Amino acid sequence: MKHRIVTAAQMKEIERAGDAHGLPYLQMMENAGLAAYAELQKQFSHPGRLLVVCGKGNNGGDGFVIARAAAKDGWSVTVLLAEGEPKTADSILNFERLHSLPVHICTDGSVLEIQSFAAVVDALYGTGFHGALRPSGLAACGLMRRLRKSGAFVLAVDLPSGINTDTGEVAEGAAHADLTITFDSYKPLHIAKTSAPLCGKIVCADIGIRMNGTRSFDEACRCGIIP
Numbered sequence: 001m002k003h004r005i006v007t008a009a010q011m012k013e014i015e016r017a018g019d020a021h022g023l024p025y026l027q028m029m030e031n032a033g034l035a036a037y038a039e040l041q042k043q044f045s046h047p048g049r050l051l052v053v054c055g056k057g058n059n060g061g062d063g064f065v066i067a068r069a070a071a072k073d074g075w076s077v078t079v080l081l082a083e084g085e086p087k088t089a090d091s092i093l094n095f096e097r098l099h100s101l102p103v104h105i106c107t108d109g110s111v112l113e114i115q116s117f118a119a120v121v122d123a124l125y126g127t128g129f130h131g132a133l134r135p136s137g138l139a140a141c142g143l144m145r146r147l148r149k150s151g152a153f154v155l156a157v158d159l160p161s162g163i164n165t166d167t168g169e170v171a172e173g174a175a176h177a178d179l180t181i182t183f184d185s186y187k188p189l190h191i192a193k194t195s196a197p198l199c200g201k202i203v204c205a206d207i208g209i210r211m212n213g214t215r216s217f218d219e220a221c222r223c224g225i226i227p
Contacts, residue, residue: 006185008127008165014184018209026090028183029058031207032157033065033094036181039203040066040119040155043179047075048118051147053109053140055124055161056083061091062157063123064098071101078104080112082124082140109143119153120144122175124161127187133162133171141175148176156180159189160198168192176200183207 006014019025040050052067054060064079064086071077079098084107086092098105106112124140133141141161148154154177159165162174168189180199182190189195190202 004185005188005191007188011127011185011187014209023208025058026093028207028209029061029090029094030065032183032205033062034069035183035205035207036062036121036155036157037066037069039179039181039205040070040121041073043153043155044118047073049116050075050077050119050121051080051112051117051152052077052121053080053082053124053144053161054086055126055137056085056087056091057126057128058088058091059123059126059157060086061088061094063121064091064094066121066123066157067103068094068097068101071098071103077102078106078112078115078117080106080109080140080143082109083134083136109140112143113146116150117147117152119155120147122154122156122161122177124175126158127165129159129161129171130164130169131171133173137161138173141173144175148178154178154200156199158182159187159195163189163195163198165189168195170194170198174198179203181205184209 052063054063086095156177160175160177162171165187176198178200181203
């Protein structure tokens, strides 16, 4: 499948089409998280220590799926709730699924500064980010940058936190990834000169939206919603 470039608003329409035609948002989150974990697995011959930095929205929900899959595979997993507990229904459900697993939940990133991790997952902010980083986000991005500098492999979910999806504008203190996994379609930030270098290698994963939402997706294209 040839991947196209879509804006944040267009991606929401693609997801809406998929949900309307049989792929629930919760399953999209599961598929996205498992696709991201599969890319992480390719980087390591055996499990190690993993930090998953999660935000309050659905990007954080993808992170919870990654954390669950990694814990089941033998990784020593720490989840940092960088801005508190999740707020969206699907993210809350996936957060609750962690409770029966040996996953350490942390709410204070400062205690992680002296720890070492083989890998870090940036699931803090998604395609809706714009403007400047809030203090909590700035602190979390700073932690991820320092861990990367000390040797951790950083995988970003959709985009390194602190980048505007549609313009590629990089907020002060934004995260930097070794690999960025995006879903269904590339976004403008992945090719923008200002932001592409912060993404590292970029992988676009198929999470089943087109298969389940083909008719509505094609209709959206014909109507000019998705160019």
